[in-house]
Structure formats: C-alpha cells, structure tokens
Amino acid sequence: MDENISAEGIVSGAEAGGTGNQGNSDVPHSSIKKNAIYNLISKLLALIIPVITTPYLARVLGEEGNGQISYVTSIVSYFILVAGLGFSIYGQREIARYQDNRAERSIAFWEIFITKLFTTLVSVAVLASILFTVGFGEKYNKLMLITSLQLVAVIFDIEYLYTGEENFKAIALRNILVKIIGVALIFAFVRTENDVWIYALYLSCSVLFSYMIMWLGLHRIVGCVPMRKLKPWKHLKGALIVFLPVIITSLFTTFDKTMIGLLSPNADYDNGCYEQAYKINNVAQTFILIFSSVTMSRNVFDFKNGNFEAMNERIYKTCRYIWMSSIFLVVGFLVLSENFSSWFFGEGYDEVPLLFCIMSVRLLVSGFSGIFGDRFIAMGKEKYWTISVAVGAVTNVVINYFMIPVYGAIGAAIATALCEVMILIAMGALTFNRHGLSFARVFFPCWKYLLGGLVSLGFMYLLQRYLGYTVLSFIVIGTVGGLAYAVMLLIFRDSFFIELVKIMVSKLRAIFKKGK
Numbered sequence: 001m002d003e004n005i006s007a008e009g010i011v012s013g014a015e016a017g018g019t020g021n022q023g024n025s026d027v028p029h030s031s032i033k034k035n036a037i038y039n040l041i042s043k044l045l046a047l048i049i050p051v052i053t054t055p056y057l058a059r060v061l062g063e064e065g066n067g068q069i070s071y072v073t074s075i076v077s078y079f080i081l082v083a084g085l086g087f088s089i090y091g092q093r094e095i096a097r098y099q100d101n102r103a104e105r106s107i108a109f110w111e112i113f114i115t116k117l118f119t120t121l122v123s124v125a126v127l128a129s130i131l132f133t134v135g136f137g138e139k140y141n142k143l144m145l146i147t148s149l150q151l152v153a154v155i156f157d158i159e160y161l162y163t164g165e166e167n168f169k170a171i172a173l174r175n176i177l178v179k180i181i182g183v184a185l186i187f188a189f190v191r192t193e194n195d196v197w198i199y200a201l202y203l204s205c206s207v208l209f210s211y212m213i214m215w216l217g218l219h220r221i222v223g224c225v226p227m228r229k230l231k232p233w234k235h236l237k238g239a240l241i242v243f244l245p246v247i248i249t250s251l252f253t254t255f256d257k258t259m260i261g262l263l264s265p266n267a268d269y270d271n272g273c274y275e276q277a278y279k280i281n282n283v284a285q286t287f288i289l290i291f292s293s294v295t296m297s298r299n300v301f302d303f304k305n306g307n308f309e310a311m312n313e314r315i316y317k318t319c320r321y322i323w324m325s326s327i328f329l330v331v332g333f334l335v336l337s338e339n340f341s342s343w344f345f346g347e348g349y350d351e352v353p354l355l356f357c358i359m360s361v362r363l364l365v366s367g368f369s370g371i372f373g374d375r376f377i378a379m380g381k382e383k384y385w386t387i388s389v390a391v392g393a394v395t396n397v398v399i400n401y402f403m404i405p406v407y408g409a410i411g412a413a414i415a416t417a418l419c420e421v422m423i424l425i426a427m428g429a430l431t432f433n434r435h436g437l438s439f440a441r442v443f444f445p446c447w448k449y450l451l452g453g454l455v456s457l458g459f460m461y462l463l464q465r466y467l468g469y470t471v472l473s474f475i476v477i478g479t480v481g482g483l484a485y486a487v488m489l490l491i492f493r494d495s496f497f498i499e500l501v502k503i504m505v506s507k508l509r510a511i512f513k514k515g516k
Contacts, residue, residue, distance in 0.1 A: 049179050053186050058345045063272030065196045070275035072143040074257040076151060079127045083120035083154040086243030087112055095164025096300040106222040109161055114232040120154045142197055149204035156211035170217055178210040245386040248393045256412045263404040274409040277355035284329050288322055288367040299378040315371055316441050320496045322367035323446045327453040328485050333360040335460040342469040351409055361417035365424040372427040384430045392423035452488035456481040
C-alpha cells in the first residue's frame with residue numbers, strides 16, 4: 001500500500017505547493033528541503049546540548065535542585081501561555097496567508113504584536129500581584145521572581161513571523177548562537193547545589209536574548225504601518241480559538257509537574273526524575289516532528305489556494321517518516337533506558353529508566369497527533385483540535401489525581417502516555433470520518449517498520465544481556481540495532497527508506513566531488 005511515497009517527496013515534491021499566485025510573491029517561498037535541514041540543525045542542537053549539560057546539571061544541582069527548577073518553571077509557564085494567547089500558532093497561520101503580500105503581512109504582524117503586548121502586560125501584572133502578596137512559598141519565591149523574566153520576554157517573541165514566512169534559517173542560526181553561549185555560561189557559573197538561582201537566571205536570560213535578536217532582521221520582512229490602519233483587537237477571537245487547545249495541552253505537559261509538586265509525598269525528587277525523563281523524551285520527539293513544523297505554513301498556503309491534494313499528499317509522506325523514526329526510537333528506549341540512565345545521569349535518578357519506557361508511548365503516537373492537529377489549523381478547524389486535546393487533558397488530570405499520591409512520577413508518566421493515546425484516537429475519529437484523509441494510507445505502511453523494529457529489538461536485547469552499562473556499550477548496541485533496522489527495511493524494499501538512502505548518498509557524493 002502506498003509504495004510510491006518517497007523520501008524525496010517529503011522534502012522536495014511539494015516545493016512548488018500552492019497556485020500560480022506564488023510567482024507574484026515579493027518574498028519567494030523557501031524550499032521545504034532547506035527548511036527541513038535548518039530545522040534538523042535546530043533539533044540536533046536540542047539533542048547535543050542536553051547531552052553536554054544534563055549530566056553535569058544532574059550531578060551539580062541534584063534531583064532536588066532540578067525538581068525545584070521544574071516546579072517553578074511549570075508555574076510561570078501558565079502565565080506565559082496566557083501572555084502568548086495562542087499567537088505562536090495563530091500568528092504563523094496569519095503570516096503564512098500573506099506570504100505573497102508584504103503590505104498585508106506588515107499590517108497583520110503589527111496588529112498581532114500590539115495585541116500580544118497587551119496580553120503579556122496583563123499576565124505580568126497578575127503574576128506580580130500574586131508573588132508580592134501571598135507568594136509561592138519561601139523556598140520558591142526567589143526562583144519565581146527570576147523565572148518571571150521569561151514572561152516579560154514574551155513581548156519580544158516574534159518567531160511566528162519567521163515560521164509563517166518559512167524562514168527556518170534565521171531560527172536555526174539564532175538557536176546555534178544562543179545554545180553555544182548558554183553552554184559556556186552553565187559551566188562557568190553553575191558550580192554547586194546552591195547555584196539553582198543562577199541556573200534559573202541563565203534560563204530566563206537565554207529566552208529573552210533569543211527573542212530579542214530576532215528583531216535584527218525584522219525590517220527585511222515587514223515595513224512600518226501607520227497606527228490608523230491597524231485593528232489589533234480583531235485578532236483576539238482567532239487567537240482565543242487557537243488558545244483553547246494550547247491551554248488544554250498544557251494540562252498534560254506542565255501541569256504534570258505542578259501536580260507532582262502538590263500531590264507527591266516526595267515532590268522535589270519525583271519532579272527531578274520526571275523532568276529529566278521528560279526532557280530526553282522531548283529531545284527524541286523533536287526528530288519525529290521535524291517535518292510537521294516546516295510543512296504547516298505551506299499547508300496553510302495550499303489550503304488557502306484550494307490545493308487540497310498537495311496538502312494531503314504532503315501529510316501522507318510525513319506519516320511515513322513518522323512511522324520510520326518513531327518505531328526505532330521506541331525500541332531504543334525500551335532496551336537502552338537503564339544503560340543510558342546509569343552513565344548519563346549518575347546516581348540518584350533510579351526511577352528514570354522506567355519513566356523512559358512508559359513515556360516512549362508518546363514517541364509513537366504524538367507525531368500523528370501533531371500532523372493531524374496542524375492540518376486542522378491549516379483548514380481553520382481548530383474546534384476539532386480543541387475537542388481532541390480536551391479528551392486527553394481530562395484523561396490526564398483524572399489519572400494524575402489518583403496515581404501521583406501513590407506512585408509519584410511513575411503515575412504522572414502513565415497519565416501522560418494514556419492521554420496521548422486518547423488524543424490520537426479522538427483526532428483520528430474526527431479526521432478520517434469527515435475530512436478526506438485515507439486511514440489506509442496513513443496506517444497500513446507501518447507493517448514493514450514494525451517487523452524491522454522487532455528484529456532490531458531482538459539484536460539489541462541480546463547484546464545488552466552480555467555487555468555492561470557503559471557509554472561504549474550504548475553506542476555499540478544502538479549502532480547494531482540501527483543497522484539491523486536498516487537492513488530489514490532494505491530487505492522489505494521500503495520505497496521511502498530506499499529513497500532516503502539515495503538522497504544521502506547523492507549528498508555525500510556531491511560533498512566529496514566538491515572536496516576534490
């Protein structure tokens with residue numbers, strides 16, 4: 001089924017997406033292939049930086065220090081959500097609609113900026129009134145004040161402009177600069193368990209700096225607009241519609257950590273373990289969602305111009321990538337969790353391996369939820385996204401309430417995994433029954449990846465039984481598992497994987513010839 005879908009198609013087949021209107025754009029459409037590469041660079045940094053800093057911070061700050069950071073950040077994130085009010089997604093969609101019109105794009109940008117400035121100032125005022133009256137507890141007030149700088153930084157967040165314009169190069173370059181400076185600052189100033197506040201200050205300043213440097217290239221994308229032409233408040237309704245699923249989604253991302261802090265008998269320890277496991281799981285998840293983030297703006301543009309077939313074909317191709325990447329990552333987490341945790345985090349994080357295994361469910365299902373949700377946004381059907389995440393949020397909160405007091409972080413991980421499954425079920429029901437996607441073309445291609453994953457699992461499990469828990473054994477087992485997975489896909493003659501190999505070989509040959 002669906003053997004003609006290729007890896008080349010996912011990155012280049014839709015580069016001419018849209019209609020003839022594109023030719024009149026003052027800002028040409030960026031290549032999806034190039035955007036995917038730039039997005040991959042950002043995601044690789046998201047992998048490399050934690051590999052460098054997390055083991056150090058896990059040992060220096062300890063599970064309790066990391067738990068305090070996790071809890072305080074979860075509280076501030078609610079105010080950040082209110083300040084942002086869904087503009088990161090709504091703004092991207094609005095900018096994507098005007099890729100071919102600088103004047104309209106400029107008006108939309110400044111209207112959204114003014115509206116977001118207002119919501120941020122309101123959110124800052126509410127947080128300040130709580131902090132300087134009832135407070136959040138003596139242990140957390142200082143950290144809360146420092147972390148609140150991330151809320152102020154929302155004023156300067158204009159990333160939606162660059163994603164709407166499909167300019168992922170600027171975002172990647174920003175991330176490279178911020179991450180490199182950040183690593184140096186962590187090793188220079190975070191030295192003992194008493195430096196929790198310094199680490200909190202670093203996190204806040206890095207967010208503020210990363211947003212502010214995006215303004216340097218603003219004049220190339222938008223122009224000045226007289227205030228009399230701006231009607232910022234008209235965007236409130238649209239942003240609120242997008243905000244509903246965003247705030248609901250937060251219930252099973254940040255609210256987990258808040259509930260652990262409130263309900264767990266050993267809150268700081270459980271939050272420390274949960275934070276580390278969730279952080280690494282998110283790093284793995286970013287590789288699954290690489291194409292989701294770079295194709296949404298093109299999907300918006302195609303839908304606007306009535307090119308529904310191109311949008312759906314792009315989604316089918318992205319689903320093939322999700323199957324291929326997620327199944328291997330799940331296998332890796334199931335086999336190598338204890339190995340990885342033993343040398344990466346060190347002592348004191350005994351629950352992390354089990355949390356890894358439970359959370360691996362997210363890797364398998366969240367990619368599809370993400371691509372279906374993006375499709376709803378492109379079509380202006382946010383209500384279906386809202387319904388789906390509401391089902392997951394209710395599942396998450398109920399399970400957390402009963403399981404965290406008994407099982408701590410493990411209960412929160414189970415709740416997170418189950419809520420992700422419920423979201424996918426709800427989105428699938430709304431997608432396949434009403435909105436034109438083929439169930440068979442999304443799910444039937446998985447059999448090759450499942451069989452390849454089982455063979456890879458067998459090889460990795462046998463090797464892990466005879467090799468110890470070291471960095472070298474982790475690399476060897478992972479490499480053997482990856483090779484076994486690749487060989488099985490070649491044996492099955494999976495067209496997507498074969499095309500991906502051809503692309504990589506072609507790029508390597510080009511680099512080699514250039515070197516000569």
